[in-house]
Structures are given as C-alpha cells and as structure tokens.
Amino acid sequence: MPVRAAVMPASGAPVEVRSFPDPSLEPGAVLLETLASEVCGTDVHLHHGRLSGVPYPIIPGHVSVGRVVEARGVERDATGEPLNAGDVVTFYDVHEVCNACWQCLVARQPNRCPHRRVYGITYSANDGLLGGWAERIYLKPGVRIFKLPPPLTADDVIGGGCGLFTGYAAVERSTLAMGDTVLVQGTGPVGLGAIAFSALRGAAMVIAVGAPAPRLALAGKLGADVTISIEDESADARRARVEELTGGRGADVIIEATGNPAAVPEALVLLRDGGTYVIAGHYTDTGSVSLNPHREVNRKHADIRGQWGTDFHHVYRALKMLARHRDRLPFAQTVGARYGLSEANRALEDVEKLRVTKALIIPNGS
Ligand SMILES: [Zn+2]
Ligand SMILES: [Zn+2]
Known part of the structure; x- marks a missing residue:
C-alpha cells in the first residue's frame, strides 16, 4: 500500500501530499506508524527557506511519536528496553553523528559534528520517509529509539516537542x-x-x-x-x-x-x-x-x-523528567490544534501567526 506524506517541494512553495512506495526494511531499520508529529518554528523557517543547505523536497517533522510496525533485527531501544511491534516510541531526530571527527572526539561536542543529519530537515524526500509528516516513518539503522516511559502519551511528548x-x-x-x-x-x-x-x-x-x-x-x-x-x-x-x-x-x-x-x-x-x-x-x-x-x-x-541543538541525553533526561513530573508539566495542554496531512499549509500559517502554541500533524487521522 502506498504511504502518504506532506512534502515541502521548495522554499516558499505550498506543501503538497504525495504518495511513496511502502518501504522494505534493511537490517537494523525500524518502521513506525506515525501517531503524531509537530509543527515547530523551524518548520516555518524551512517553509520560507531561512535555513541553508536544506535538500528540498523534504518531508518535514523532526520530533514525532509512532507505533512500531516492524523492526528488522532491532530488539531493544537505545536505553536497552525490549522493543516490540506495537510499542509506542519517539526517536532522537539527529542521526549519523560520526563519533570519529575532531568535533566528536576532541571538542566532544557531537551537536557540532559536520556529519549529523536531522529527520525532517536535512534529509530529502527523495531519500525516503525521513520526516514525521507522513503516515509511516523509516528509521534508518542506528537511529536512537526511545520507548515512551509510562504514563507518557503522544500528546505529552509532542505537546513539548x-x-x-x-x-x-x-x-x-x-x-x-x-x-x-x-x-x-x-x-x-x-x-x-x-x-x-x-x-x-x-x-x-x-x-x-x-x-x-x-x-x-x-x-x-x-x-x-x-x-x-x-x-x-x-x-x-x-x-x-x-x-x-x-x-x-x-x-x-x-x-x-x-x-x-x-x-x-x-x-x-x-x-x-x-x-x-x-x-x-x-x-x-x-x-x-x-x-x-x-x-x-x-x-x-x-x-x-x-546552546546549539540537543544531544540524545537531553532527550532521554527530559522525557524521564516529564514522566516523573507529569502532573506538574501539563505539556499536553499546549496542543492547540491537530491537522491532517492535507492541512499542513494551514498548520504552518497558524503557527507563524501565533494562533496556536503547538500544532500537531496527525498523518493517520480520519
Ligand atoms: Zn523543532
Ligand atoms: Zn563527528
């Protein structure tokens, strides 16, 4: 079955829904059914072409939550928890940090590694389902997956985003x-x-x-x-x-x-x-x-x-704290509106005009 995704074809061009072939998984890859992705200020900047080196066309959506459809040879998440089909997870959007360059090894700041790639920002739609504004997200081998600690829901995580x-x-x-x-x-x-x-x-x-x-x-x-x-x-x-x-x-x-x-x-x-x-x-x-x-x-x-970007430990620690102090951190309340793939342009406009604090993209919504 083809997979639908919202694609930003070029800076300044309206987002359009395109179909992609259902991907087959290479060893070490994981396929998610997207539960929720977000529209953040960066997506508005991407829409206006304010970031350099973006390989349009892209599927936006860097922080997302999904349900595991299939995991090819991946049995645990990044923290060692067992990973199974049906589990609800998020993942660290930054990928391909090399752990071999001067920034990684000497300066010890992987957030400045020149090899890092980011889901929804620096991957082209021509490379596959590598953004969250899609019915399925393809997690390449090595992407750091994090099973949501109870009692966290997709709204808690994407409300914070x-x-x-x-x-x-x-x-x-x-x-x-x-x-x-x-x-x-x-x-x-x-x-x-x-x-x-x-x-x-x-x-x-x-x-x-x-x-x-x-x-x-x-x-x-x-x-x-x-x-x-x-x-x-x-x-x-x-x-x-x-x-x-x-x-x-x-x-x-x-x-x-x-x-x-x-x-x-x-x-x-x-x-x-x-x-x-x-x-x-x-x-x-x-x-x-x-x-x-x-x-x-x-x-x-x-x-x-x-402070440039985030490392995996920020994601890990922030989510642990969100799970522990969920009653004090009602991030789900920041969710202002939900949009289907075909409504992505309206979502971008609502975020840009500050009409909503947090706009969710629900690719598999009704
Ligand atoms: Zn963002
Ligand atoms: Zn590096």
Whole structure:
C-alpha cells in the first residue's frame, strides 16, 4: 500500500501530499506508524527557506511519536528496553553523528559534528520517509529509539516537542543553582520548556517575559511565578519590574528563547553581575545587534553561552523528567490544534501567526 506524506517541494512553495512506495526494511531499520508529529518554528523557517543547505523536497517533522510496525533485527531501544511491534516510541531526530571527527572526539561536542543529519530537515524526500509528516516513518539503522516511559502519551511528548528538549538543554547549559532567580525570554515552545525545567531544577523564582496572553497563561501553569507581557509593558517598565523582583540586582540566570536579536541587549541589562545568559532561540540568522562590551559584559563579569541543538541525553533526561513530573508539566495542554496531512499549509500559517502554541500533524487521522 502506498504511504502518504506532506512534502515541502521548495522554499516558499505550498506543501503538497504525495504518495511513496511502502518501504522494505534493511537490517537494523525500524518502521513506525506515525501517531503524531509537530509543527515547530523551524518548520516555518524551512517553509520560507531561512535555513541553508536544506535538500528540498523534504518531508518535514523532526520530533514525532509512532507505533512500531516492524523492526528488522532491532530488539531493544537505545536505553536497552525490549522493543516490540506495537510499542509506542519517539526517536532522537539527529542521526549519523560520526563519533570519529575532531568535533566528536576532541571538542566532544557531537551537536557540532559536520556529519549529523536531522529527520525532517536535512534529509530529502527523495531519500525516503525521513520526516514525521507522513503516515509511516523509516528509521534508518542506528537511529536512537526511545520507548515512551509510562504514563507518557503522544500528546505529552509532542505537546513539548523539540522545544521541550531545547528548553532542557538550555537550562542544563546554565549555572542555575537552587534558589536562583531565572528569567526566560520568550514563551513559545522552547521558552515553555526552559520555564518548566528551571522550576524543576530548583529556581526560587521563574520570571517569564513573552506574549501573547494564552502563552503567558501556559507559562504560569508550567512553573513561571511571574509573567511579564511584552505587549503591555515597555522595555523600561520590564526593567523596573525585574529590578523590583530581584532587589535591584537582576536575574541570576537568563535564558533567551525568542529568536529576536533585540532580546540580547535587554538581557544583558536585566542580568545580575556574574550571572549566566544562555542564548538558545536563534536557530536562524535574524540579524545583528550592538552591545557595550565594557558595561554589559566585561565589568558585569557576565557569562554568555550559546546552546546549539540537543544531544540524545537531553532527550532521554527530559522525557524521564516529564514522566516523573507529569502532573506538574501539563505539556499536553499546549496542543492547540491537530491537522491532517492535507492541512499542513494551514498548520504552518497558524503557527507563524501565533494562533496556536503547538500544532500537531496527525498523518493517520480520519
Ligand atoms: Zn563527528
Ligand atoms: Zn523543532
């Protein structure tokens, strides 16, 4: 039976549904029936051609949950759990990290390995069902599969989506100590993930700065103690508010999850002396800003760090925490709408216009 998938033919071109042959599995491969995939901000960037080196046509969808249809010679998931047909799994979208290059071996940062490929982003649709906006996903040999720990459902995982993992990675990259005040810039999926894990890691106060109002409400549910609307409060008002909340010292840790360059100089004012600033929201190039190295970095003794992508351990640890603290992390509530394959263009538009926080693609929906 042919398999349907939503294909992005080229940057700027509308997504269209195409049929692919039912794949036959090579040894070590696993075939999933897709339960849910997501539309994240990266998919909007892909749609507009804002990422370089993307081999259009592609089947988008990097973080997905599926049911195992067939596993050819694969008996365990990446953590050693038995894997059987019918199991519900997710998988680490990054693949083909070489463990043999300078980045992998010397710098020990596989997230910068030049050989890494990403499902739904850097694989062409001509190479097969290598994205989540498809009825079936072909997991190549070596893809790290992770059986969902109970009681997690597809909605819990995709409600968090890649933002959950990126948010986790950003918090881990920071120096957040118990009792710290953390400020998160941005209340999209990455910001919400950072808010949730900041609270779980022991922040005394989490301040969320973002918009629109429904996202700020979600931020509150996921662990933000204070929310500040960028629509209602000017930069001066935001600064006064943060000074008031921190005894005039500023936040111990700030995590950027906006993709807006203007967030960076603002954070360097709101950060306390010796604080840590993690920039995690600039997955595409949205321009430059100027800053004052003396006042905002050097004299401030600021620690500025970038976080590029995620490693498997981020996915593993984030999902373990999500399973353990599911009652405190209602990510399923971020799911705003579900779309079939033929509705992918509307899903992209709804995400771009911020009409929904998290849009799910349900390829096998009715
Ligand atoms: Zn490598
Ligand atoms: Zn993503």
